[in-house]
Amino acid sequence: MATFKTRAQHVADDLRERILSGEFKGGSQLRQDALARDYDVSRIPVREALLTLESEGLVEFHAHRGAFTTELSVAAVRELFDLRVLIETHALRYAIPNLTASDLDQAEAILDQYDAALDSGSQIGNWGDYNFAFHHALYAPSGLPETLAIIGQLNTKAGRYIRMQLLYTRKIEKAEREHRELLKLARQGDVAKACQLLETHIKEAAGSVVAVLENSLNSA
Template sequence: MNKGTVYKTRTQMVADILREKILSGEIVAGEPLRQDALAKEFNVSRIPVREALLQLEAQGLVSFEAHKGATATQLLPAEIHELFGLRALIECHVLECAIDKMTDQDLETAREVLLAFEKAVESGTQVETWSDLNYALHAALYKPAAMPMAMEVIHSLNIKSDRYIRLQLLLTAGIDKAEEEHCELLALCQKRDKAAASALLKKHILEAGQAIHDLLIQQQATRPAL
C-alpha cells in the first residue's frame, strides 16, 4: 500500500487494499476472506469490511457462499473463454463506433498511453502498472465512441480478467505480443481502417484468453493434490 494514500472512508481503504491483493495474486482464488480477521488486520469494525466485500462482489472479485462466507473468486478455464469472448464482442463494436469519431487529439492521447506502457514494460518491474496501462490504452481508443454504458460493461469485464492478464504477462510471452499488437492497432485506427482494426482487436483479445486458459490448465495439472 502506498503510505501517502489518503482514503475518504474506511470502506474505501479496505476495498482498495483487498482489490490490489486479489489482483496481484497475494490473495489467491478460492481463499476465504473472514470478516473478523480482516477487521482486526485493518483495525476497523466489521461494517466497513462487509461493505468493502460487497463492493468487490459487485466487481466480480469476491463471491459469497452459504455456510462459507466470502472468498476470492475463481475463474475456471471454461469461464475464461466466455469472459474473453464477451470482451471481444463488445470491445470490437465500441472500437468500430469510436474510429468514426476519433480526433487527432484522441489518437495522441492513445499514443502517449502506449509510450507509457512500453516504458513500464522496459523497466521490468511493477506488473500492476503494465496491466493498468494496458487497460488505459484500450479505454483511450474506445472513449471517442461516447458509449458510457458499454464502457461500464467493458470495465467490469476487465476487472474480472485483470489478475489473469497479469499472470499471462508475467508467465508467458504475452507482453511482447501485446506491445506489437497495440502498436499495430493504433496504426490501423490512425488509418481509420475499421474492419482491420476490429479484426486485430478480436484476435488480440481471444488469443490472450486462450493463452490464459492454457496457463490455468497447466497450473491445475502441476498443482499438488490436497
C-alpha cells in the same frame, strides 16, 4: 470534484488489488475480522468493500459463512474473453469515427509511458492497468458509458487471468506491437481491420491464459 473516498472504498480498492495479484487462491475465505485488523477499521467498511467486490465478481457471499474469492476456471476465461471480443469491437466500431487527434495522442502517450517503464527494467507490476488504460482510451470516444462500464467489469473479472498470463509467459512485447498496430489502424480510420486485429489480439491472449491455467490446474 475532489471526490471523497470513504474507508470502505479504500479497503475495496486495496483488497481488489490483492485479489487480482493472486495473493489469495481461488476459494479462499476472507475473514472480516482479520481484514478489519489489517486495515485498522471496523468490520462494517470491510463488509461494504466485500459487497462491492462481490458485485464485481471477485468474491462470493454465503449467508452466515462469509465471503470467498471466486474460483478460477478455463470455461470462465473462454467466456469472458469471448464477451470482450463481442463488446469491445462494438465499442471500437463506434469510437473510431469520433477519435480526435488528441484522443489518439493520449492513447499513444500511454503506450510510450509504459514502454519507458518497461525499459527502465522495472517489474511488470501493474501492466494490467496500462493495458486497460490504453484500451479504454480507444473506446471512450464512442460516447457509450454503459458499454464502457461493462467493458470495465469484464476487464476486472479477467484481470486475475491476465496477470497470470503475464507472470508465466513472455507475451508483453507482442501485445505492445499489436497495440501500436491497432493505434495505427485507428488513426487511418480503418474500422474493419482494426476490429479484426482487436479480435485476434484478445483471442490470442485468451489462448495463452487457457494454456497457463490448464497447466496450473493439472499440477494442482
